[in-house]
Amino acid sequence: MAVSIVVLAGGVGGSRFVLGVREAARRRWPSDGPSGTSARIAVVANTGDDLWLTGVRLQPDVDSLLYALAGVNDVERGWGRAGDSERVADELRAWGAGWPWFTLGDLDLGTHLARTGWLREGRTVSEVVERLAARWPLGVRLLPMTDAEVDTHVLTASGRMHFQEWWTLHRASLPAIAFENAGIAAAAPGAGVLEAIAEADAVLVAPSNPVVSIGPILSVPGIAEAVAAAPGGVAGVSPIIGGAVVRGMADACLATLGVPTSADAVGLRYGARGGLGAYDRAALPGLLDAWLVAEEDAALAAGLEAARLPTAVRPLWMRDLDSSAALAAAALDAALG
Numbered sequence: 001m002a003v004s005i006v007v008l009a010g011g012v013g014g015s016r017f018v019l020g021v022r023e024a025a026r027r028r029w030p031s032d033g034p035s036g037t038s039a040r041i042a043v044v045a046n047t048g049d050d051l052w053l054t055g056v057r058l059q060p061d062v063d064s065l066l067y068a069l070a071g072v073n074d075v076e077r078g079w080g081r082a083g084d085s086e087r088v089a090d091e092l093r094a095w096g097a098g099w100p101w102f103t104l105g106d107l108d109l110g111t112h113l114a115r116t117g118w119l120r121e122g123r124t125v126s127e128v129v130e131r132l133a134a135r136w137p138l139g140v141r142l143l144p145m146t147d148a149e150v151d152t153h154v155l156t157a158s159g160r161m162h163f164q165e166w167w168t169l170h171r172a173s174l175p176a177i178a179f180e181n182a183g184i185a186a187a188a189p190g191a192g193v194l195e196a197i198a199e200a201d202a203v204l205v206a207p208s209n210p211v212v213s214i215g216p217i218l219s220v221p222g223i224a225e226a227v228a229a230a231p232g233g234v235a236g237v238s239p240i241i242g243g244a245v246v247r248g249m250a251d252a253c254l255a256t257l258g259v260p261t262s263a264d265a266v267g268l269r270y271g272a273r274g275g276l277g278a279y280d281r282a283a284l285p286g287l288l289d290a291w292l293v294a295e296e297d298a299a300l301a302a303g304l305e306a307a308r309l310p311t312a313v314r315p316l317w318m319r320d321l322d323s324s325a326a327l328a329a330a331a332l333d334a335a336l337g
């Protein structure tokens, strides 16, 4: 039986890790098929970042994963399509439509139009993502965490705004009081999500933003419970290295929840399997069989082990495909035992 892997992932950080997982699987379980590996890889993607803008539906994290896996992403800029132009965005700005600070590339808008059209025709989000993913041989199945619209909003002293506005316009500088995903308590997991987790030999939690990327995934009722009950091993990778968020502003999200920006605090929030986690509602099942922290955080390992969270110290920097693949291989080792 081919090995089966599930990854929970956000956008840019998630993409780097997922590319590493695909590469590690190709090296460890090679095959002649189009994916290059006999391993089956499913990625459960955060859809909390999704939004409606100028009449189209955007899925920033899904698209980051899609473009990166297809090899059509803009590596320099870190988001969007390579070689994109902005003619439509200029025109929208001239109309005063949308957000002038939120640029949508022309090729990217093609994706949003296709997606919106299919949604309008009555397709579910899972069906639409499957259709988008069918354009390229990604080598992984891309599964949105839910079909429900549960866009992340941020409550601040200046009002409630979409996460994208708080993050991109305000650069996470307005103190956030809370992150909200209205309707998520009634949302169901996306098509195939629970099945993929239930048949996985390894479940990996990517080093994505624990609050606004992994947080929404775990808040969809049933997903955290499925991970906690998974027959395979569960390993998570710290997005915090040496007490700092590596790229981005995730510390502003952690601060809102009163969680220190440290690899041990994030690991203990996910919690050890058999114990409790604190990543969403109170008293949730712990998720992890293993937690990977950076060499810079080696001193935290003893405390984590004392808290019954098995911890491995590994290089956590994803600088290129090789370092991402090495990190993914270490996470797979930890999960497969």
Ligand code: GDP
Residues within 6 Å of the ligand: 009, 010, 011, 012, 013, 014, 015, 061, 064, 207, 208, 209, 210, 212, 213, 214, 237, 238, 239, 240, 241, 245, 246, 247, 248, 249, 250, 316, 317, 318, 319
């Ligand atoms: P987003 O949705 O585009 O914000 O991306 P994610 O949520 O998937 O990932 C963002 C997080 O990835 C950041 O908060 C960083 O802490 C983490 N990150 C980025 N690069 C690296 C890296 O090279 N190594 C590790 N361990 N974490 C990283």
Ligand code: CA
Residues within 6 Å of the ligand: 010, 011, 012, 046, 049, 060, 061, 212, 213
């Ligand atoms: Ca994101």
